[in-house]
Amino acid sequence: MTYATPARPLAGKVALVAGGTRGGGRGTAVALGAAGATVYVTGRSSRTAGRSPLDRPETVEETAARVTAAGGLGIPVRVDHSDPDEVRALTARIGAEQSGRLDILVNSVWGGDPLTDWEHPLWEQDLDTGLRLLRQAVETHIITSRHALPLMVAQGSGLVVEVTDGNTARYRGSFFYDLAKSAVIRLAFAQAAELREHGVAAVAVTPGFLRSEAVLDHFGVTEDTWRDAVARDPDFAHSESPAYLGRAIAALAADPDVLRWTGRALATWSLYKEYGFTDTDGTQPDFAAHWADALEPVHGPLGEPL
Template sequence: MNTPLKGKVALVAGATRGAGRQIAVQLGAAGATVYATGRTTRRQPSEMNRPETIEETAELVTAAGGVGIAVQVDHLVPQQVRDLVARIDAEQGRLDVLVNDIWGAEGLFTWDKPLWEDSLETGLHILRLAVDTHIITSHAALPLLIRRPGGLVVEVTDGTTEYNADTYRVSFFYDLAKTSVLRLAFAQAHELKAHGATAVAITPGWLRSEMMLEHYGVTEANWLDATAKEPHFVISESPAYVGRAVAALAADPDVARWNGQSLSSGQLSGVYGFTDLDGSRPDWFRYFREVHEAGRPADATGYR
């Protein structure tokens, strides 16, 4: 088994479901010990009231070949995050990879409603979930990460710098949240460079998360059936694809070449050669520009 991350320790903050879960799993498949955090446990659901749990994620990490450790953490509570980092230090003495994937605002934002008509209280809560959680986590974890050279910070967002610069995300608070995370990676990259560490932002394409599959009434096994409702779903990707992208970055001895950049799963697939679960290499952002925005019929030929 190819385990380039054996002996490495990762913290995936926000690993309960979606991209975070599969980032944790794919880091585990590469041999890493992965601390998977989130608010939902088998005994205590979060405000999202979803069935996925951090224990399940940790079990998937271990089944993939790594060591999965589930820790319930609310990343809006600094002391809980500090306690988490202290535990990682006590148990492992190192932190090699930090993935900030905390979100938890699905269902809170509204599309096509201008700022002045939207709920200010809800909007500010979205920003706290999307931005404050990442800052709190990095503030606590970076001193441990920079103890050894070669550390990697991955900020997970929606959209690249180029894409978000030209595209309004149809919600003031969503737009601001996802764009802010790009800047978090850029700023951390500047501060970490002197310590031999790297920070990047990464985005999946059209992600087949648990909630997205439910939205279309399909499963990962029959996801193509959703194209009857939304033909452009043909370019969608499983969460494992961005998970493999992060694992490839973490295993790259020359990962510093990406410092401060915003990256996509499709872009990195072309560099590192990994594929999605079905063996394809979907490139959502190129497809979006050349097919979706151009008004062409949905056709993923040449794009996956």
């Protein structure tokens, strides 16, 4: 038996981070582990089955090892979340291994970067590619919730987090990308409406300018040297590590009154004010404040949270 303490508020809790191979999913899995949780880390890239179509080196096993090193227990499972049979088997395994317990579900599956067309309007885009993006970024979340939620409903408690990009109605610059990220917010809203009576909360959470592995590679820097890229893009000075998103979600998961947030679209830049967490370097990035100060004159207001 493990017991929660102020340093390990999620000890004894079980989490599933769907899409935990890299980026915000990895940051979240590790933060939940640091808070003491057992974390099932899933994704399509593994040491045994090879890389996903993204062809990146990160694996579920690597993330799970980081979860364990942070103080939790990481359990890697290679899963394609677009396959209902694989997800059904995953949740059955969690139920069997954890005596029916699942406290936290983080829907962080994305993989849509190579499918996003930032250059063309809808009528000039490839339809098959756009629909593939929606299947990858939205249907995977629906499939995962469909099979994971019965565990939470049965125990009468839990938290569902839909990871998105932005928490306002502002257009995100590409038709299918905007539709996917907006739909994920609506998924949180709809799940909240159905889950409240069962004691389960559902929220959407967005990071700001996230320093994912792919973003660091784009700038030719590492997490240790990321400030070297600020000269190239001044906005990068206000970016945040994946751990910042993870700490926001871990704080929500540890909140005994998390139902007060249910149905909301939240952001790291508002949650740090509520819970007091910091990024890995001790800072508290606030991309909304940076937008208001520097970007609003050019791009217009960020908008009010949904």
